Amino acid sequence: MAAKLRKGDTVIILTGKDKGKTGAIASVDPKSxxxxxxxxxxxxxxxRQTQTSQGGRIPKAMPIAxxxxxxVDANGKATRVGFKVEGDKKVRxxxxxxxxxxx
Numbered sequence: 001m002a003a004k005l006r007k008g009d010t011v012i013i014l015t016g017k018d019k020g021k022t023g024a025i026a027s028v029d030p031k032s033x034x035x036x037x038x039x040x041x042x043x044x045x046x047x048r049q050t051q052t053s054q055g056g057r058i059p060k061a062m063p064i065a066x067x068x069x070x071x072v073d074a075n076g077k078a079t080r081v082g083f084k085v086e087g088d089k090k091v092r093x094x095x096x097x098x099x100x101x102x103x
Contacts, residue, residue, distance in 0.1 A: 003028065004071075004081040004092065005035060009101075011069040012078045013040060022072055026061065034063035073097050 005011060005025060012022045023037040042059045049055030070078035071094065079096040092101040 003030060005066055005069060006102075010072045011035075011037060012072050013037070013064065013068060014070055014078065015068045016041065016064070025069075028066075029063065032063070033066050035066055035069060036061050036063050037069070040064070071101070074099055 005028060007025050007028055009025050010022060011025060013019055018040045021040055023040045026036045026038045028035045038061060041062045041064050043062045044057045045060045047053070047055050047058055071081055073079040073094040073096050075097065077096060079094040081092050081101070082095050083090055084093055085091075086100070093099060094101060
């Protein structure tokens with residue numbers, strides 16, 4: 001199945017403690033169906049001090065299920081993603097506006 005959400009896309013969170021917040025996708029794991037959004041769904045992780053890094057409580061962005069994310073269209077609203085063929089290329093488009101997402 002083709003990826004509807006990709007690294008670098010601006011998304012809005014639909015559910016959870018960060019509902020309504022937007023951010024860019026840092027990484028996507030299609031096998032588990034999750035993505036990491038920069039600066040959102042943060043959790044505190046304790047790390048031990050080493051010679052190279054300072055220890056302590058470090059905030060870390062945790063993965064979010066792809067079903068809880070929606071792409072942000074040109075109007076700043078959540079949209080679903082569809083696929084269509086333009087010429088000989090398969091491209092993604094926003095269902096709300098019809099705009100092509102990737103050229």
